[in-house]
Amino acid sequence: MKKIIIHAGMPKTGTTAIQKQFGESSAWCADNGLLYPVAGRYGGSFAHHTFFLSFVNDRVAxxxxxxxxxxxxxxxxxxxxxxxxxxxxxxxxxxxxSELVWNPAALNRSELEKIRSFFKDYKVQIVIFLRDIKSHALSSYAQRITGPQKYRKNIVAHLEEMHATGQWDYCKRIDDFCNVFGKTNVHLFWHEDYRNGITTPFMHFFNAQNSPLEYENQNINTINSSEGWALIMIFRRVNILKNPKAIKATRIAIRAIAAKIPKFLMSYAHRLMRPLNRADEKKLDAWQSAELTLLARRYSLKHHVAAEPEKVAK
Known part of the structure; x- marks a missing residue:
């Protein structure tokens, strides 16, 4: 029986890098008995958004x-x-x-059932990368304000909207996958553990001795995240960079820019824009603490996990 491995996100956990590595490594995939389908890809990307969009009832999400x-x-x-x-x-x-699969507002449990039904003749495995909520909040906010959405609301509105989607209700969302695909078929990883080898966890499922060319993600977190994103917001407001995509392209570019700016100016930028104040940080810390406690209690998943995948049920 063929095995279907669905990489379900979550967003902002190296998903684009993972898709790019497997999408551009057709020879490696063939040598290791893996198919990374061309069908269902979205536009010129390597993500299978078009395929999973077929199961979405409410696109507003x-x-x-x-x-x-x-x-x-x-x-x-x-x-x-x-x-x-x-x-x-x-x-x-x-x-x-596809990151769409993680979004509970786009694909709820009943819609996950439809995906399972589509693959009824195959064994389905779900791979999920989780990320610290605070880190995810800053990264997703930066993407929204610099991306095609042209998001204009402040960080507080962003936090409320993200929380409302349910994407930070880790345990509840994992429950959905467990109930539909079976507990032993759901595998969880921490994004922070694989920054310099983002495709490594998948080798467990492919029985491969080596991996595709790893996505290098080195030296991009050397400055405070909130200060980095404060710079992005300043660039956006005073129009130093007229093309938002130039900012969005890579974090490495942002860090390179930030590294050349005096520390006192960085601190001033942070105070001026205040992308995440103390009250917001406390709120995120509370959400994260609650989720980490549930993950440890319900799934025996502790932060950070080992190199081998942690199955939901022992």
Missing amino acids: INTPELVNMSHATCMESLDAMSEEIRHSSAQRVMLS
């Missing part, structure tokens, strides 16, 4: 305009194309990747 406006016919065509590509491939392992 998706923040990407291009996905929201994608035609129903395009989504339905991706289902047929995916079925055909998997059926005709000799590979015994198939990997799909």
Whole structure:
């Protein structure tokens, strides 16, 4: 029986890097009996957003305009194309990747059931990367204000909106996957443990001796995150960088810019923009503490995990 590995995010945990590595490593995939389908990919990316969008009933929960406006016919065509590509491939392992799968507002439990039904003839494994809530809050906010959404609200509004989507209710969301796909088929990792080898955890599922060229993510967290994002907001407001995509492209570029700015100016920028004040930090710390406690109690998943995946049920 073929095995389907669904990389379900969460967003801002190196998902694009993972998709890029497997999408560009067709020879490596073939040598290791893995299919990373061409079907169901979104635009020119390596993410299978189009395929999983087929199962979304309420697109309002998706923040990407291009996905929201994608035609129903395009989504339905991706289902047929995916079925055909998997059926005709000799590979015994198939990997799909999309951050949409983590979003409970876009794909609730009943919609996950539809995905499970689509793959009823295969064994399905779910791979999830989790990230510290505070770190995720800052990173996702930076993406929203510099990305195509052109988000204009403050960090407090962002925190409230993110919390309302349920994406930070880690345990509740993991419960959804466990109930649909089975507890022993859900595998959890901490993003922070694999910054310099983001594809490494997948090797466990492919029985591979080596991995594709690893995404190098070194020396990009050498300054305070909130100060870095304060700079992004300043650039945005005073129009130093006229093209938001130039800021969004990589964190490395932002860190390189920030490294050349005097420390006193960085501190001033932080105070001026106040991307995350003490009250906000306390709120995020409380959310994170509650989730970490539940993860440890319910799934025996402690922060940080070992190199081997932690199955939800022992």
